[in-house]
Amino acid sequence: MSDPAATPVPPTPPVPLSALLAREDLGLRQLAGPAAADVVVHWAHASEMADPFPYLLGGELLLTAGVHVTRAAASSAGTPGRPASGSGGYFDGYVSRIVAAGGAALGFGLAPVHDTVPHALVAACEAYGLPLIEVPPRTTFSGVARAVWQLMAQARTAELRRVTEAQQSLATAAARPDPVSSVLRRLARHVDGRAVLYGPGGTRVAEAGRDQPEGVDGALTELAATVTRRASATATDTAAGVHLAAYALGAGQGFVLGVAAPHRGRGDHTLSSVAAVLLTLLTGDQLSSTGAARSAALVRLLLGATPQDVAPLVGTGRTVVVHARPDAPAARPPGGGRAAAPADPADPAARRVAVGPPGVPDAVAASALGAALGSALVDLADGVVRILLPDDRAPGPQPGWTLGVSAPASPADWPAADTQAARALARARATRAPLVRYGDRPGLVDLVPRDAAEAHARTLLAPLSPALAETLRAWLSLHGSWDRTAVALSVHRNTVRQRIARCASLLDADLDDADVRMELWFALRQT
Numbered sequence: 001m002s003d004p005a006a007t008p009v010p011p012t013p014p015v016p017l018s019a020l021l022a023r024e025d026l027g028l029r030q031l032a033g034p035a036a037a038d039v040v041v042h043w044a045h046a047s048e049m050a051d052p053f054p055y056l057l058g059g060e061l062l063l064t065a066g067v068h069v070t071r072a073a074a075s076s077a078g079t080p081g082r083p084a085s086g087s088g089g090y091f092d093g094y095v096s097r098i099v100a101a102g103g104a105a106l107g108f109g110l111a112p113v114h115d116t117v118p119h120a121l122v123a124a125c126e127a128y129g130l131p132l133i134e135v136p137p138r139t140t141f142s143g144v145a146r147a148v149w150q151l152m153a154q155a156r157t158a159e160l161r162r163v164t165e166a167q168q169s170l171a172t173a174a175a176r177p178d179p180v181s182s183v184l185r186r187l188a189r190h191v192d193g194r195a196v197l198y199g200p201g202g203t204r205v206a207e208a209g210r211d212q213p214e215g216v217d218g219a220l221t222e223l224a225a226t227v228t229r230r231a232s233a234t235a236t237d238t239a240a241g242v243h244l245a246a247y248a249l250g251a252g253q254g255f256v257l258g259v260a261a262p263h264r265g266r267g268d269h270t271l272s273s274v275a276a277v278l279l280t281l282l283t284g285d286q287l288s289s290t291g292a293a294r295s296a297a298l299v300r301l302l303l304g305a306t307p308q309d310v311a312p313l314v315g316t317g318r319t320v321v322v323h324a325r326p327d328a329p330a331a332r333p334p335g336g337g338r339a340a341a342p343a344d345p346a347d348p349a350a351r352r353v354a355v356g357p358p359g360v361p362d363a364v365a366a367s368a369l370g371a372a373l374g375s376a377l378v379d380l381a382d383g384v385v386r387i388l389l390p391d392d393r394a395p396g397p398q399p400g401w402t403l404g405v406s407a408p409a410s411p412a413d414w415p416a417a418d419t420q421a422a423r424a425l426a427r428a429r430a431t432r433a434p435l436v437r438y439g440d441r442p443g444l445v446d447l448v449p450r451d452a453a454e455a456h457a458r459t460l461l462a463p464l465s466p467a468l469a470e471t472l473r474a475w476l477s478l479h480g481s482w483d484r485t486a487v488a489l490s491v492h493r494n495t496v497r498q499r500i501a502r503c504a505s506l507l508d509a510d511l512d513d514a515d516v517r518m519e520l521w522f523a524l525r526q527t
Contacts, residue, residue: 013152015148016039027138043059044145045060052098062106095127163271173185178326189209193212196220196224325429398434424438430485454526460519461524467499471500
């Protein structure tokens, strides 16, 4: 007798037998076997063969009217209250063959052959653990089959909806400022388990989800190491009743996604594969020929080359500098307190992930932002991401980020462009704008010779320290708003008031005068 568990079943969503019994239009009734809630049916098949074994694939609800037992079982069927004795009876052999073929359940139709279900058949099904269903005369076998397919279609639709919504959720998570942690949290929630990102050497880079039984974490780590050693794409295992899966990210990167879930649904593999693709993009080195050239440019700068010397390796034409920070700092209250990073309260995994300070991106998030903008020249320092971008790739707003973009600059003016991007970012954060560009259009400063303008600015602003000058610049750019200036400079509003009062005293100027403000703004633009 073959093992029913090893019998292949159709790749279709299973239907709980209890759902079929709940259909009032069918009027089905279970007479024997295990509880219907624990049995699933993959399809329905009608047959009057005395030995159905060669015609079953497994997982079927086999339907029969008992035509094949009219004479053959006459001597062994027994009578009501006295079923046939011995294990060699007709129904005993018949039911054992169905079980051996992997049949899920047996449906016995009443009329026109039998008025009742033979008692010997009930006893055999109970002995072999095969659910026995009574089909009333008014219900046709085709009606039962149609009901099975309808339930399968409903299950398939629900599964596709779940997978589609989960894929969209994962894609949204990948666009957050902390993309790796967000993707892991979402995946863990969708599979109701745990998701772990392993780095080269088997180190745990990030993880999220429910705590697992003892021994599961170790087994998952070993499975991830197996994927790395064998250079295989995926691997699966089971530990303490928990289903484990490992997915290699990319080719030769050394990163592995590990997933542990108590129940392995049909859509879970698809979701894990989608998460693996997203994590591959987020952790990839992206070393193309262009990336190699840019890496060479960085090396040459470190070895003493000038920006003009390495500009051809970075790209032709002028360049813009982008400064970026996650949106979280913009939610900081004007009083100077630091607001907490937003979290999904419905996600229990969110409370189990160790993350950095609110609004501070990690290296992976910075790299992901650079990839989204089309540049590998990314620098992360002091919670600010700086990106060098060719002028022909005009950056647009990025979900979850606040951007400040400099004016196009030649290599000799890159330091000035870096300052411009920082000022644009400060203004964007203060005004809650997703993106601010520095110098979108030419102004009066372009009408004055640069040397003369700079000399005038140095003389006019000489009494001010750099901190006071920067505070005055931010205050003027934000139309004298104390709260917005405090947000832009990350200081208390009272500090802004004190500094502006100090500026007015040192300059001996009335800062409420529009002409004075215009002259000071002109001078500040030159520094």
